[in-house]
Amino acid sequence: MTQTENKPLVSDTPLVPIEKIVSLCKRRGFVYPNSEIYGGVAGIYDFGPLGVELRNNIRRFWWWSMVQTHDNVVGIEGATITHPRVWEASGHVENFVDRLVDCKQCKQRFRVDHLPAENLEQHKCPNCGGELMAEPRVFNLLMETYLGVVEGDRMKTYLRGEACQNIYLDYDNVLKSSRMQIPFGICQIGKAYRNEVTPGNFLFRQREFEQWDLQFFVHPNNMEQWFEYWKQYRFDWYKSLINHKDRLRMRAHDTDELAHYAKQAFDVEYHTILGWQEWEGIHWRQDWDLSRHAQFSGQDLGYTDPLTKEHYTPWIVETSGGVDRTFLNLLLDAYEEEPDPAGKEPRTVLHLHPWLAPIKVAVFPLQKNKEELVTSAKSIHSNLQRFMVSQYDEIGNIGRRYRRQDEIGTPYCVTIDFQTLDDQTVTVRERDQMSQIRIPINELLMYLLERVTWK
Ligand code: GAP
16 A cells, blocks of 8 residues: 655644534535434434545445455445344443533533543533532443334344444354354444434544444464554554554553453544544454353354364454544545645645545546537546546636645546647646646546556
Protein backbone atom coordinates (compact mmCIF):
# COMPACT_ATOMS: atom_id res chain seq x y z
CA MET A 1 0.00 0.00 0.00
CA THR A 2 1.60 3.24 -1.06
CA GLN A 3 0.44 6.82 -1.31
CA THR A 4 0.51 8.29 -4.80
CA GLU A 5 3.84 9.99 -5.29
CA ASN A 6 2.61 13.46 -6.14
CA LYS A 7 0.43 13.75 -3.02
CA PRO A 8 1.39 16.84 -1.00
CA LEU A 9 2.07 16.61 2.71
CA VAL A 10 -0.65 18.70 4.28
CA SER A 11 0.23 17.90 7.89
CA ASP A 12 0.51 21.57 8.74
CA THR A 13 -3.09 22.41 7.83
CA PRO A 14 -5.21 23.35 10.89
CA LEU A 15 -7.60 20.92 12.57
CA VAL A 16 -10.94 21.10 10.80
CA PRO A 17 -14.11 22.01 12.74
CA ILE A 18 -16.71 19.22 12.51
CA GLU A 19 -19.30 21.79 11.34
CA LYS A 20 -17.33 22.36 8.11
CA ILE A 21 -17.61 18.65 7.31
CA VAL A 22 -21.29 18.51 8.28
CA SER A 23 -21.99 21.42 5.97
CA LEU A 24 -19.98 19.99 3.05
CA CYS A 25 -21.62 16.59 3.51
CA LYS A 26 -25.12 18.04 3.35
CA ARG A 27 -24.38 20.52 0.55
CA ARG A 28 -22.69 18.00 -1.74
CA GLY A 29 -24.73 14.90 -0.94
CA PHE A 30 -22.43 12.83 1.26
CA VAL A 31 -24.56 12.61 4.44
CA TYR A 32 -28.05 13.77 5.43
CA PRO A 33 -29.71 13.79 8.86
CA ASN A 34 -32.12 10.83 9.04
CA SER A 35 -35.88 11.70 8.99
CA GLU A 36 -34.98 15.36 8.58
CA ILE A 37 -38.48 16.39 7.48
CA TYR A 38 -39.76 15.16 10.88
CA GLY A 39 -37.08 17.00 12.82
CA GLY A 40 -34.42 14.27 12.65
CA VAL A 41 -33.35 11.56 15.10
CA ALA A 42 -30.23 12.04 17.24
CA GLY A 43 -27.35 9.77 16.26
CA ILE A 44 -28.86 8.40 13.03
CA TYR A 45 -27.82 9.46 9.51
CA ASP A 46 -28.47 8.62 5.86
CA PHE A 47 -25.82 8.60 3.15
CA GLY A 48 -26.38 10.48 -0.12
CA PRO A 49 -25.08 9.79 -3.65
CA LEU A 50 -21.44 10.73 -2.99
CA GLY A 51 -21.53 9.26 0.52
CA VAL A 52 -22.55 5.86 -0.81
CA GLU A 53 -19.68 5.86 -3.31
CA LEU A 54 -17.16 6.82 -0.64
CA ARG A 55 -18.48 4.23 1.84
CA ASN A 56 -18.44 1.51 -0.78
CA ASN A 57 -14.84 2.33 -1.67
CA ILE A 58 -13.79 2.34 1.98
CA ARG A 59 -15.53 -1.00 2.60
CA ARG A 60 -14.18 -2.59 -0.57
CA PHE A 61 -10.64 -1.54 0.21
CA TRP A 62 -10.89 -2.99 3.74
CA TRP A 63 -12.34 -6.25 2.38
CA TRP A 64 -9.64 -6.52 -0.26
CA SER A 65 -6.79 -5.95 2.15
CA MET A 66 -8.19 -8.07 5.00
CA VAL A 67 -9.90 -10.97 3.22
CA GLN A 68 -8.89 -11.19 -0.41
CA THR A 69 -5.16 -10.75 0.13
CA HIS A 70 -4.91 -13.12 3.13
CA ASP A 71 -5.07 -16.84 2.34
CA ASN A 72 -5.90 -17.56 5.99
CA VAL A 73 -8.89 -15.18 6.24
CA VAL A 74 -12.46 -15.66 4.96
CA GLY A 75 -15.57 -13.49 5.18
CA ILE A 76 -19.18 -13.82 6.31
CA GLU A 77 -22.23 -11.59 6.48
CA GLY A 78 -24.44 -12.27 9.50
CA ALA A 79 -27.94 -11.12 10.39
CA THR A 80 -28.37 -8.12 12.65
CA ILE A 81 -30.89 -9.96 14.84
CA THR A 82 -29.84 -13.06 16.74
CA HIS A 83 -31.15 -15.36 19.47
CA PRO A 84 -31.42 -13.36 22.73
CA ARG A 85 -29.20 -15.85 24.59
CA VAL A 86 -26.29 -14.60 22.44
CA TRP A 87 -26.28 -11.34 24.39
CA GLU A 88 -26.43 -13.06 27.75
CA ALA A 89 -23.50 -15.27 26.77
CA SER A 90 -21.53 -12.35 25.36
CA GLY A 91 -21.88 -10.46 28.64
CA HIS A 92 -23.66 -7.51 27.04
CA VAL A 93 -26.94 -7.89 28.96
CA GLU A 94 -24.99 -7.60 32.18
CA ASN A 95 -22.03 -5.41 31.33
CA PHE A 96 -22.76 -3.26 28.28
CA VAL A 97 -23.69 -0.17 30.26
CA ASP A 98 -22.96 3.52 30.51
CA ARG A 99 -22.98 5.24 33.90
CA LEU A 100 -24.38 8.76 33.83
CA VAL A 101 -24.55 11.62 36.28
CA ASP A 102 -26.72 14.71 35.94
CA CYS A 103 -25.84 18.20 37.15
CA LYS A 104 -28.44 19.36 39.67
CA GLN A 105 -28.02 22.95 38.51
CA CYS A 106 -27.63 23.09 34.69
CA LYS A 107 -29.20 19.61 34.18
CA GLN A 108 -26.45 18.60 31.75
CA ARG A 109 -25.74 14.86 31.65
CA PHE A 110 -22.24 13.35 31.68
CA ARG A 111 -20.84 9.87 31.14
CA VAL A 112 -18.88 8.99 34.26
CA ASP A 113 -16.01 7.57 32.18
CA HIS A 114 -15.72 10.89 30.29
CA LEU A 115 -15.57 13.09 33.42
CA PRO A 116 -12.20 14.50 34.56
CA ALA A 117 -11.09 12.78 37.80
CA GLU A 118 -11.31 15.94 39.95
CA ASN A 119 -14.90 16.65 38.85
CA LEU A 120 -15.82 13.10 39.69
CA GLU A 121 -14.17 13.21 43.12
CA GLN A 122 -15.65 16.61 44.04
CA HIS A 123 -19.07 15.95 42.41
CA LYS A 124 -18.52 19.18 40.52
CA CYS A 125 -20.10 19.91 37.11
CA PRO A 126 -17.44 20.67 34.46
CA ASN A 127 -19.98 22.89 32.68
CA CYS A 128 -21.35 25.23 35.36
CA GLY A 129 -19.47 24.26 38.53
CA GLY A 130 -22.76 23.11 40.13
CA GLU A 131 -23.23 19.92 42.14
CA LEU A 132 -23.39 16.57 40.37
CA MET A 133 -25.77 13.86 41.56
CA ALA A 134 -23.95 11.50 43.93
CA GLU A 135 -25.13 8.18 42.47
CA PRO A 136 -24.66 7.53 38.74
CA ARG A 137 -27.60 6.06 36.84
CA VAL A 138 -26.87 2.94 34.82
CA PHE A 139 -28.13 2.50 31.23
CA ASN A 140 -27.78 -0.63 29.10
CA LEU A 141 -26.86 0.20 25.50
CA LEU A 142 -28.50 -2.79 23.80
CA MET A 143 -31.50 -1.91 21.60
CA GLU A 144 -34.47 -4.14 22.32
CA THR A 145 -36.74 -5.54 19.64
CA TYR A 146 -39.45 -8.23 19.49
CA LEU A 147 -39.87 -11.23 17.19
CA GLY A 148 -43.35 -12.56 16.45
CA VAL A 149 -46.74 -10.88 16.23
CA VAL A 150 -48.94 -12.51 18.85
CA GLU A 151 -48.98 -10.61 22.13
CA GLY A 152 -47.63 -12.90 24.87
CA ASP A 153 -45.75 -15.15 22.41
CA ARG A 154 -43.43 -12.47 21.25
CA MET A 155 -39.76 -13.05 21.96
CA LYS A 156 -37.71 -10.15 23.22
CA THR A 157 -34.30 -9.93 21.63
CA TYR A 158 -31.76 -7.28 20.68
CA LEU A 159 -30.39 -5.64 17.57
CA ARG A 160 -26.75 -6.60 17.66
CA GLY A 161 -24.72 -4.36 19.93
CA GLU A 162 -21.46 -5.41 18.30
CA ALA A 163 -21.32 -6.99 14.85
CA CYS A 164 -18.60 -9.50 15.72
CA GLN A 165 -20.92 -11.87 17.65
CA ASN A 166 -22.05 -13.49 14.38
CA ILE A 167 -18.47 -14.54 13.78
CA TYR A 168 -18.37 -16.63 16.98
CA LEU A 169 -21.81 -18.05 16.15
CA ASP A 170 -20.67 -19.06 12.65
CA TYR A 171 -17.13 -20.07 13.63
CA ASP A 172 -17.91 -23.81 13.79
CA ASN A 173 -19.85 -23.73 10.50
CA VAL A 174 -16.96 -21.96 8.77
CA LEU A 175 -14.52 -24.54 10.13
CA LYS A 176 -16.68 -27.40 8.84
CA SER A 177 -17.58 -25.87 5.47
CA SER A 178 -14.25 -24.33 4.48
CA ARG A 179 -10.78 -25.82 4.68
CA MET A 180 -9.55 -23.36 7.25
CA GLN A 181 -7.20 -24.53 9.98
CA ILE A 182 -5.94 -22.60 12.94
CA PRO A 183 -4.47 -20.00 12.72
CA PHE A 184 -7.19 -18.42 10.58
CA GLY A 185 -9.52 -15.45 10.62
CA ILE A 186 -13.12 -14.54 9.83
CA CYS A 187 -14.05 -11.03 8.72
CA GLN A 188 -17.33 -9.22 8.55
CA ILE A 189 -18.63 -5.74 7.79
CA GLY A 190 -22.06 -4.93 9.18
CA LYS A 191 -24.35 -2.67 11.12
CA ALA A 192 -24.41 -2.47 14.90
CA TYR A 193 -26.88 -0.65 17.14
CA ARG A 194 -26.31 1.02 20.48
CA ASN A 195 -28.65 3.16 22.51
CA GLU A 196 -25.82 5.63 23.07
CA VAL A 197 -26.82 8.00 25.85
CA THR A 198 -24.64 10.76 24.47
CA PRO A 199 -24.68 10.39 20.67
CA GLY A 200 -22.96 13.27 18.94
CA ASN A 201 -20.16 14.80 16.95
CA PHE A 202 -21.84 13.85 13.70
CA LEU A 203 -20.80 10.33 12.60
CA PHE A 204 -18.41 9.86 15.51
CA ARG A 205 -20.89 8.45 18.00
CA GLN A 206 -24.12 7.21 16.44
CA ARG A 207 -26.89 4.84 17.44
CA GLU A 208 -26.85 2.92 14.17
CA PHE A 209 -23.39 2.50 12.67
CA GLU A 210 -21.27 0.03 10.77
CA GLN A 211 -18.31 -1.95 12.05
CA TRP A 212 -15.61 -4.00 10.41
CA ASP A 213 -14.22 -6.87 12.37
CA LEU A 214 -11.57 -9.48 12.06
CA GLN A 215 -11.65 -12.32 14.59
CA PHE A 216 -8.43 -14.28 14.24
CA PHE A 217 -8.38 -17.70 15.93
CA VAL A 218 -5.04 -18.93 17.27
CA HIS A 219 -3.45 -21.51 19.54
CA PRO A 220 -2.92 -19.84 22.96
CA ASN A 221 0.88 -20.26 22.61
CA ASN A 222 0.85 -18.13 19.45
CA MET A 223 -1.37 -15.34 20.72
CA GLU A 224 1.42 -12.83 21.35
CA GLN A 225 2.87 -13.22 17.85
CA TRP A 226 -0.48 -12.78 16.07
CA PHE A 227 -1.55 -9.93 18.32
CA GLU A 228 1.61 -8.03 17.33
CA TYR A 229 1.13 -8.88 13.65
CA TRP A 230 -2.41 -7.54 13.46
CA LYS A 231 -1.64 -4.47 15.59
CA GLN A 232 1.07 -3.42 13.17
CA TYR A 233 -0.93 -4.37 10.07
CA ARG A 234 -3.95 -2.31 11.09
CA PHE A 235 -1.86 0.67 12.12
CA ASP A 236 -0.07 0.66 8.75
CA TRP A 237 -3.39 0.26 6.96
CA TYR A 238 -4.82 3.45 8.44
CA LYS A 239 -1.53 5.28 7.93
CA SER A 240 -1.55 4.46 4.22
CA LEU A 241 -4.84 6.33 3.76
CA ILE A 242 -4.21 9.61 5.53
CA ASN A 243 -2.29 12.78 4.78
CA HIS A 244 -1.54 13.76 8.39
CA LYS A 245 0.65 10.81 9.42
CA ASP A 246 1.59 12.59 12.66
CA ARG A 247 -2.04 12.56 13.80
CA LEU A 248 -2.14 8.77 14.10
CA ARG A 249 -0.96 6.82 17.14
CA MET A 250 -1.38 3.52 18.96
CA ARG A 251 -2.38 3.67 22.62
CA ALA A 252 -2.56 0.85 25.16
CA HIS A 253 -5.69 0.72 27.35
CA ASP A 254 -5.26 1.12 31.09
CA THR A 255 -6.65 -1.87 33.02
CA ASP A 256 -9.68 0.13 34.22
CA GLU A 257 -10.64 0.97 30.61
CA LEU A 258 -10.73 -2.62 29.36
CA ALA A 259 -14.02 -3.95 27.98
CA HIS A 260 -15.45 -6.94 29.84
CA TYR A 261 -14.14 -9.38 27.19
CA ALA A 262 -10.62 -7.95 26.77
CA LYS A 263 -7.46 -9.00 28.59
CA GLN A 264 -5.37 -6.42 26.70
CA ALA A 265 -6.40 -3.73 24.26
CA PHE A 266 -4.83 -1.11 22.05
CA ASP A 267 -6.57 1.67 20.19
CA VAL A 268 -5.51 3.10 16.88
CA GLU A 269 -6.22 6.76 17.61
CA TYR A 270 -6.54 9.78 15.35
CA HIS A 271 -6.15 13.38 16.41
CA THR A 272 -8.94 15.72 15.31
CA ILE A 273 -10.66 18.79 16.70
CA LEU A 274 -12.19 16.34 19.23
CA GLY A 275 -8.69 15.48 20.55
CA TRP A 276 -7.14 12.00 20.36
CA GLN A 277 -9.98 9.55 19.80
CA GLU A 278 -10.35 5.83 19.13
CA TRP A 279 -10.54 4.85 15.48
CA GLU A 280 -10.16 1.10 15.88
CA GLY A 281 -9.72 -1.30 18.81
CA ILE A 282 -7.28 -4.24 18.74
CA HIS A 283 -8.40 -6.63 21.46
CA TRP A 284 -6.83 -9.70 23.07
CA ARG A 285 -10.13 -11.52 23.68
CA GLN A 286 -8.48 -14.75 24.80
CA ASP A 287 -11.07 -17.61 24.90
CA TRP A 288 -13.85 -15.46 26.40
CA ASP A 289 -16.24 -15.61 23.46
CA LEU A 290 -15.99 -19.24 22.38
CA SER A 291 -15.96 -20.49 25.99
CA ARG A 292 -19.02 -18.44 26.91
CA HIS A 293 -20.98 -19.50 23.80
CA ALA A 294 -19.97 -23.12 24.43
CA GLN A 295 -21.19 -22.81 28.03
CA PHE A 296 -24.51 -21.11 27.16
CA SER A 297 -25.32 -23.24 24.09
CA GLY A 298 -24.03 -26.58 25.38
CA GLN A 299 -22.09 -27.07 22.10
CA ASP A 300 -18.42 -27.97 21.87
CA LEU A 301 -16.72 -25.01 20.18
CA GLY A 302 -13.22 -26.40 20.66
CA TYR A 303 -10.73 -27.16 17.93
CA THR A 304 -8.82 -30.40 17.36
CA ASP A 305 -5.41 -29.94 15.80
CA PRO A 306 -5.30 -32.33 12.80
CA LEU A 307 -1.63 -33.20 13.41
CA THR A 308 -1.18 -33.28 17.18
CA LYS A 309 -4.84 -34.15 17.98
CA GLU A 310 -4.69 -31.58 20.80
CA HIS A 311 -8.22 -30.32 21.57
CA TYR A 312 -8.43 -26.75 22.84
CA THR A 313 -10.52 -23.59 22.80
CA PRO A 314 -8.85 -21.14 20.40
CA TRP A 315 -7.90 -17.68 21.57
CA ILE A 316 -8.94 -14.65 19.57
CA VAL A 317 -7.25 -11.51 18.29
CA GLU A 318 -9.90 -8.97 17.35
CA THR A 319 -9.47 -5.88 15.18
CA SER A 320 -12.67 -3.87 15.30
CA GLY A 321 -13.17 -0.50 13.61
CA GLY A 322 -15.96 1.68 12.35
CA VAL A 323 -16.87 2.37 8.73
CA ASP A 324 -18.58 5.63 9.75
CA ARG A 325 -15.72 6.77 11.95
CA THR A 326 -13.35 6.03 9.06
CA PHE A 327 -15.61 8.04 6.76
CA LEU A 328 -15.54 11.00 9.16
CA ASN A 329 -11.82 10.81 9.96
CA LEU A 330 -10.88 10.59 6.29
CA LEU A 331 -12.95 13.68 5.51
CA LEU A 332 -11.44 15.56 8.47
CA ASP A 333 -8.00 14.47 7.30
CA ALA A 334 -8.61 15.41 3.67
CA TYR A 335 -10.40 18.75 4.00
CA GLU A 336 -8.50 21.91 3.23
CA GLU A 337 -9.42 25.50 2.49
CA GLU A 338 -6.42 26.45 0.43
CA PRO A 339 -5.76 30.22 0.31
CA ASP A 340 -5.83 31.71 -3.19
CA PRO A 341 -2.47 33.32 -4.14
CA ALA A 342 -4.37 36.22 -5.80
CA GLY A 343 -6.44 36.80 -2.64
CA LYS A 344 -9.67 35.48 -4.16
CA GLU A 345 -12.00 32.95 -2.52
CA PRO A 346 -10.05 30.00 -1.01
CA ARG A 347 -10.14 26.68 -2.85
CA THR A 348 -11.97 24.00 -0.85
CA VAL A 349 -10.38 20.69 -1.65
CA LEU A 350 -10.66 17.14 -0.33
CA HIS A 351 -7.22 15.52 -0.54
CA LEU A 352 -8.82 12.07 -0.45
CA HIS A 353 -6.71 9.13 -1.48
CA PRO A 354 -7.55 8.52 -5.18
CA TRP A 355 -8.40 4.90 -4.31
CA LEU A 356 -11.23 6.10 -2.10
CA ALA A 357 -12.46 9.22 -3.92
CA PRO A 358 -16.17 8.85 -4.76
CA ILE A 359 -15.71 10.16 -8.33
CA LYS A 360 -12.46 9.11 -9.98
CA VAL A 361 -12.58 11.36 -13.02
CA ALA A 362 -14.68 14.21 -14.37
CA VAL A 363 -14.92 14.81 -18.10
CA PHE A 364 -15.62 18.28 -19.55
CA PRO A 365 -16.13 19.62 -23.05
CA LEU A 366 -14.48 23.06 -23.16
CA GLN A 367 -17.74 24.57 -24.46
CA LYS A 368 -21.19 23.07 -24.21
CA ASN A 369 -22.47 24.67 -27.42
CA LYS A 370 -19.87 23.04 -29.69
CA GLU A 371 -21.33 19.74 -30.80
CA GLU A 372 -18.02 18.05 -31.74
CA LEU A 373 -16.59 18.81 -28.30
CA VAL A 374 -19.70 17.52 -26.51
CA THR A 375 -19.83 14.35 -28.63
CA SER A 376 -16.16 13.59 -28.02
CA ALA A 377 -16.43 14.31 -24.27
CA LYS A 378 -19.52 12.11 -23.89
CA SER A 379 -17.86 9.27 -25.76
CA ILE A 380 -14.71 9.46 -23.56
CA HIS A 381 -16.91 9.65 -20.45
CA SER A 382 -18.97 6.58 -21.36
CA ASN A 383 -15.82 4.56 -22.16
CA LEU A 384 -14.30 5.47 -18.79
CA GLN A 385 -17.57 4.59 -17.00
CA ARG A 386 -17.01 0.93 -17.84
CA PHE A 387 -13.96 0.96 -15.55
CA MET A 388 -14.45 3.65 -12.93
CA VAL A 389 -16.89 6.25 -11.65
CA SER A 390 -16.78 9.13 -14.12
CA GLN A 391 -18.87 12.29 -14.08
CA TYR A 392 -19.73 14.38 -17.14
CA ASP A 393 -20.07 18.13 -16.56
CA GLU A 394 -20.64 20.94 -19.07
CA ILE A 395 -22.09 23.60 -16.76
CA GLY A 396 -20.17 26.84 -16.09
CA ASN A 397 -16.63 27.78 -16.98
CA ILE A 398 -13.80 25.25 -16.63
CA GLY A 399 -12.45 26.94 -13.48
CA ARG A 400 -15.79 26.51 -11.69
CA ARG A 401 -16.05 22.93 -12.83
CA TYR A 402 -12.57 22.21 -11.39
CA ARG A 403 -13.63 23.80 -8.10
CA ARG A 404 -16.79 21.66 -7.90
CA GLN A 405 -14.71 18.53 -8.36
CA ASP A 406 -11.96 19.63 -5.94
CA GLU A 407 -14.57 20.07 -3.22
CA ILE A 408 -15.67 16.43 -3.52
CA GLY A 409 -12.15 15.05 -3.91
CA THR A 410 -12.17 14.03 -7.61
CA PRO A 411 -8.49 13.34 -8.33
CA TYR A 412 -8.54 13.91 -12.12
CA CYS A 413 -10.42 16.14 -14.56
CA VAL A 414 -10.21 15.66 -18.32
CA THR A 415 -10.93 18.52 -20.72
CA ILE A 416 -11.77 18.07 -24.37
CA ASP A 417 -10.88 21.19 -26.39
CA PHE A 418 -10.37 22.19 -30.01
CA GLN A 419 -6.89 20.66 -30.10
CA THR A 420 -8.51 17.31 -29.23
CA LEU A 421 -10.39 17.41 -32.50
CA ASP A 422 -7.09 17.88 -34.40
CA ASP A 423 -4.69 15.53 -32.60
CA GLN A 424 -6.82 13.26 -30.36
CA THR A 425 -5.15 14.46 -27.15
CA VAL A 426 -6.84 15.72 -23.96
CA THR A 427 -5.80 17.77 -20.94
CA VAL A 428 -5.64 15.88 -17.64
CA ARG A 429 -5.65 18.09 -14.56
CA GLU A 430 -4.61 16.68 -11.18
CA ARG A 431 -6.44 17.82 -8.03
CA ASP A 432 -3.70 18.37 -5.42
CA GLN A 433 -0.95 20.05 -7.48
CA MET A 434 -3.43 21.47 -10.01
CA SER A 435 -0.84 20.41 -12.62
CA GLN A 436 -1.95 19.70 -16.18
CA ILE A 437 -0.56 17.38 -18.83
CA ARG A 438 -1.66 16.52 -22.33
CA ILE A 439 -2.02 12.88 -23.28
CA PRO A 440 -3.42 10.92 -26.25
CA ILE A 441 -6.98 9.66 -25.74
CA ASN A 442 -5.85 6.10 -26.32
CA GLU A 443 -3.51 6.33 -23.30
CA LEU A 444 -6.04 7.98 -20.99
CA LEU A 445 -7.65 4.85 -19.54
CA MET A 446 -4.33 3.25 -18.53
CA TYR A 447 -3.06 6.55 -17.15
CA LEU A 448 -6.09 6.85 -14.88
CA LEU A 449 -6.35 3.17 -13.92
CA GLU A 450 -2.75 3.18 -12.71
CA ARG A 451 -3.55 6.04 -10.37
CA VAL A 452 -7.06 5.36 -9.08
CA THR A 453 -7.08 1.61 -8.50
CA TRP A 454 -5.38 0.02 -5.52
CA LYS A 455 -2.42 -2.28 -5.77
N1 GAP B 1 -16.34 -5.92 18.95
C1 GAP B 1 -15.60 -4.92 19.64
C2 GAP B 1 -16.26 -3.62 19.63
O1 GAP B 1 -17.40 -3.47 19.24
P1 GAP B 1 -15.84 -1.11 20.18
O2 GAP B 1 -14.56 -0.40 20.59
O3 GAP B 1 -17.02 -0.91 21.03
O4 GAP B 1 -15.43 -2.63 20.07
C3 GAP B 1 -15.29 -0.87 17.63
O5 GAP B 1 -16.20 -0.68 18.70
C4 GAP B 1 -15.31 0.34 16.70
O6 GAP B 1 -16.64 0.63 16.29
C5 GAP B 1 -14.79 1.65 17.34
O7 GAP B 1 -13.40 1.73 17.27
C6 GAP B 1 -15.46 2.70 16.47
O8 GAP B 1 -14.72 2.90 15.27
C7 GAP B 1 -16.80 2.04 16.10
N2 GAP B 1 -17.86 2.52 16.98
C8 GAP B 1 -18.16 2.08 18.22
N3 GAP B 1 -19.23 2.72 18.72
C9 GAP B 1 -19.63 3.60 17.75
C10 GAP B 1 -20.68 4.55 17.65
N4 GAP B 1 -21.57 4.71 18.62
N5 GAP B 1 -20.78 5.28 16.51
C11 GAP B 1 -19.89 5.11 15.50
N6 GAP B 1 -18.89 4.22 15.54
C12 GAP B 1 -18.75 3.47 16.65
